[in-house]
Amino acid sequence: MFSNKEKGPSGPKPDSGKPEPLSTNLGVNIKMLTAKLGESSDFVIRALRSDAMPGVEMVIAYIKGIVEEDAIHQNVINPVMGWSAPPGKSSWIETLRQRVITTGSTKQVSMQEEAVNALLDGQCLILTNGFREAIAADTSGGEQRSVAEPNTQTVIRGPQYSFTENIATNIGLLRRIVRSADFRLRSYTVGRKTRTTVGLVYMNNITDLHVVKEVEERIQAIDIDGILESNYIEEFISDQTYTPFPTMMNTERPDTAATYLLDGQMIILVDGTPFALAGPVTFFHFFRSAEDNYQRFDISTFLRLLRYGAFLVSMLLPSLFIAITTFHQEMLPTPLLISLASQREGIPFPALVEALLMELTFEVLREAGVRMPRAVGPAISIVGALVLGQSAVQAGLVSPAMVIVVSFTAISNFVTPQMSMASASRLIRFTLMLLAGMLGIFGIMAGMLFLIIHMTGLRSFGVPYMAPFAPVKRETWLDMLIRLPWWARVFRLVAVSSVNPRRQRGHRPRHQKE
Amino acid sequence: MQRIGTHQLYVGIIMFILGNTPLYELGVKARQNAPLAMLVGSAAGLLLAGMYLWLYRRAPEAGLTELYRLHFGMWLGSAIALMHATEQGYEAMNQIWNYADLTSLTLLGSAPAWLIKLIACLLSTYTVIKGVEVLFRVIELLFPLTLASYLLIAAMLYLNKLPDWHLLMPFVGFDTIVRAAIPQIMVFPFGQIITFLAIWQFANETCKVTRTTLLAYMTVTVMLVYGNAVIMSVLGPQMSSGTFVPLLEVVQLIQLGGFIERLDIIVTLLLFFGLYVKLSVLYMATVLLIQPVLRCSWKACAWGVGGLLFAATFVERNYAVHIWNAVHILMPYNFVFEMAIPAVMLVIGARRVARKAAMNRTALQTK
Incomplete structure (x- = not known):
């Protein structure tokens, strides 16, 4: 019967073999x-x-x-x-x-x-x-998309072009911004079947070469049949897989990529992907938008702080609402409590179930919004706004307060400039909601503390994930938190770059004194 | 080897001593002069801290276990290390009790205590497994939050015009103050700095350890004395000695703008941060003491100690028993490990130990 050794699928064999020369015939x-x-x-x-x-x-x-x-x-x-x-x-x-x-x-x-x-x-x-x-x-060529405006990382002021699928074009776009002899490019071919070109770009005098070498080794160690998008590379080379937090960033803007290069980060370009990867990064990098650099520092600071707040809201608001309405009603001022209680009068579900239902509904709407054909777009907004919002409230299935909470959470989620970090907060939100439903504010606190410990333990190419704050870097923590005026931004942001840490001498322009 | 920076050490010591101290209004035996008792206790504790630093300077690279071995020899040293680990573990368990008790008192009357204890244990185990570096980074992140919150609370108290400094008068007499301060305040919270004998070895700038520690000690003394004075000036001597957590009593009095009230829940979270830091550092010290003796892997040791701590919380039936044990059994232990043994170590020939440490170092280098 099965006495023979089962061979089973032995896995794809490498397409190597003895190299044979061409014939003269x-x-x-x-x-x-x-x-x-x-x-x-x-x-x-x-x-x-x-x-x-x-x-x-x-x-x-x-x-x-x-x-x-x-x-x-x-x-x-x-x-x-x-x-x-x-x-x-x-x-x-x-x-x-x-x-x-x-x-x-x-x-x-x-x-x-x-x-x-x-x-x-x-x-x-x-x-x-x-x-x-x-x-x-x-004589390589063929049909290609031309350089176009960015779709996902738009700015009001600033360059209006983005990477394309062609790696040669992308490198050209980068080189045209950073016209330095220190601009370095290493190319690798990854993927047995797709033989995708992967380019590693860094600045010779700025980036830590040990990190470059480490990344190089990680890229060369990849053994897979195909690389179709930069996320393949990201998952292969990032320091940790089991974490909701991304340890690499991506951008479709050449100017942003140039900013990263000057900060001492590396850029990884993958042929066929209009998104460049950047690393090492810290948690706080994900709240910086390209536009921060192009606007006045005061408004940029305000917006950046707003983003941190919005991120916390998108993670915490539903769970706080659940915890306070279920366990700690005494925290609310009496008039608010009465109003909330009267809203929830006829609601058949406990707050946790109500919130979970609404959040899941929103996630479905959102996913539908991405997947559906363009032509049926308006239908979604009608269904979403009218049927699920207004009618659900009128039918007494959910309370108006919960609709407000869920909508505000959803909108806050879009404030985070990097999609990958916004997705992290979506996943965490559900866990925190469950914790809040079971243990109230203690549950939220335990969850947050766990997240803090987890994030503190993360590293991105050797750089601690909470870097300018834990461990504290005296030079850069303020620049990371808020946006300083350009002449005060003396130090490059990424903590590894001890090679050449200053970007300028850093004096207030002389004519500005007095 | 893992390293902690000077700033991390500074912040770590502050957060550790702060830890669960705000749960109590210390020195109420000195009645309205409790802040002075605090100050005296701190001054006495400074002597202890100086002694520990002295011991540390003898062998900066050695952990506490090795330090015991250097002074008492291999076997006796290991035995003392294990006993000290039990004491540290007991204090860590104390914090787990505090978690459960505080939660059932302020946040969740109905949640089962074992669940709260389990969560507290798991959080700290997770930290300890990740190591000293991560622990001190977490503390570094929590510190600004804690500091800002306490400052905010202080500001709100003033906005509500709650403190009445006349309540700190009149002077009760010097010997009452000293009797309230020594030994109790000297041993807790200030004497607990002995835990850092196990931690100091990780400091990346050995020469700055003394200065940093003393600076942190002063800072936390100022914070604690000030906090003590504020609580006393709001509640007065009668109330502060009678209530369970006087700090919560104080913040419940805050009412601002018609909608900021019941801040005690927020403060409870702050207290949780403090408890977490204290529990984790004590737990870390326990593992650091035990691991060189048992020679098992760090992870296994951390899980083992965590499991024991969790199990040990069920030995005592309730909080009353726990408090009784803490006062009557733990106190003498504290004396032995915080004062008696270090004093003996100080007396045992400094020269001999220094030579031994140097020999060990050269032996390591030649390896």
């Missing part, structure tokens, strides 16, 4: 490439015969859709057709590569694996009968 090579690509119909092989080179058999191979065919015509086919190989067979393939083909970059390929990868990267391959070496000319 053109026909063999073509057969090999066609076979390796599984006779895909978008694989194009075009024979070149020119009168200038009688007797030379040459072939151009590429994959349709990921190359720019115009470029192939102008930079490869035309020059090759018009050129005659010098007599003496010895090394004219090298001359062809260096002097005739006019694409941006060319390289010589002699291994089968390399040749296939070059094709898949969007290069075009020039194979010649009688030569072991093929030429790969970079």
Whole structure:
């Protein structure tokens, strides 16, 4: 029966193997490439015969859709057709590569694996009968989205463009902001099947190179078949998985990414993702918006403090409401208590159930808002606002106060600039509500204390998560909490960057005195 | 090795001594001169703190267990360390009792006490497992909150014109004050700083430990004496000795703007923070004392001690028994570990210990 050793799925085997060289025979090579690509119909092989080179058999191979065919015509086919190989067979393939083909970059390929990868990267391959070496000319292209306005991290004042899916474009956008020779880029190919390009950008004199090395090792250790979005990388390389709090940030704004670079953080760009990852980060980084830097410091300070408050509200308000109305009514002033009590007169549920129902309803509405087709958008708002809000109250299912609490909580949640942190508060909210329903304010306190301990224990690439406050960094804690005027922001924010901690000398401009 | 910074040490000592002290109005035996008793107690405690610092300076890298071993030899030292661990553990358990008692008194009359105790234990166990570094960072985060809240409460008391400084008069006589202060206030809360003999080894700037500790000691003395005086000036000697938690009694009197009242619930949360800090530091010290003796892993030791603490809270039937034990059994123990043993250690040849410590260090280096 089952006496045999069960083999079971042994997991994907690495696609390695002994590298085999290309053949000198053109026909063999073509057969090999066609076979390796599984006779895909978008694989194009075009024979070149020119009168200038009688007797030379040459072939151009590429994959349709990921190359720019115009470029192939102008930079490869035309020059090759018009050129005659010098007599003496010895090394004219090298001359062809260096002097005739006019694409941006060319390289010589002699291994089968390399040749296939070059094709898949969007290069075009020039194979010649009688030569072991093929030429790969970079003609990659294809349809792409152009640089557009940011969708999720909008600002009123400030640059109005965002990253795209193309990593080369994104690096260009960054380089155009930070025009420094210290700008460093390391590229890796991650994913066995997708072979996604991952770029690690940092500033040479600012970022801690030990951290860079650590991140490099973590990226290189990733072994998966595909990287489709930057979150794949984020989950692989972040310090801790089992935590609701994100230990890396993402941004779709090149200017924000440049801010991070100058603060001593690293940027990780992933091909195919218009969001750049940034790390190391602290908890307080998540409450900084790009616009803080572009507005006057007073209003920015006010807004930043407001964001901290809103985050607390979005985490705590429903649970506080539950705790106070269920366990600690004496905390409320009598008129308010009477009004609340009369509202809850005919409500069939205890406050905990009422709040959970409303919160879940809102989460459903929200998820529906994201998933539904654009055309049915107005229906959701009508259903949400009228049916669930007003009618539920009129039907006596929920109290008006609870509707206010839930709506304010929901709106506060959108104040946090970083989506990932806002999501954390959504999850925590439910836990705290349950605790409040069971143990009142003591439950909330225990939950919050647990969160504080947990967050204090977190690290992001070696930087303590609560960094400028625990442990206290004398130089940066104030700048983290509020927004100082630009001339007073002397120190770079990220605690690791002890390499080059100052961004300016930091004097009040002389003309401002008196 | 984990390290704590100077600021963390400063804040840690303040929060530790503050800990559960606001639960009591100390020195009520001196009646209206309780704040003076506090001051005298603090001055006496300063002698103890000086003694501990002296001992610490002999072997800054050594933990408390090693310090005992250096003075009393391997076996006796380990035995004393274990006994001291029991005493510290008992004091930690004290805080768990305080949690349960305070909760049932002010927040949740109906919640089962075991649940509250379990939650308190779990929170501290979680911290202790994460280590000294995380504990002191948490304290660092809680400190500004605590300080701001106490200052706010003080401001509100003044806005309500509650303190009446005449209640601190007249002078009751010097020997009454001293008798109220020594030994009780000297031993609790000030003498408890002996717990830091187990913690100081983690300080990253050894040379600043003495200065930081003394500075923190002064700061917390000012805070406690002031707090004591405010409570006394609001409630008067009769009320402050008669009520369970005088601080809560005081803040219940605050009424502002027609809607700020019943602040006692907020203050209870503040007290919880204090209890948490005290429990965690004592618990940490217990584990630090036991772990080198048993040589088990840190995590296992922390869980073990946590479980024992939780179980031990059920040995005493109720709070009355607990208080009786605390006064009649714990006090003598306190004397032994806070005064007698350190004094003996001080007398045992300083030179011998210093040489031993130096030998150990060179032995470690050559390894």
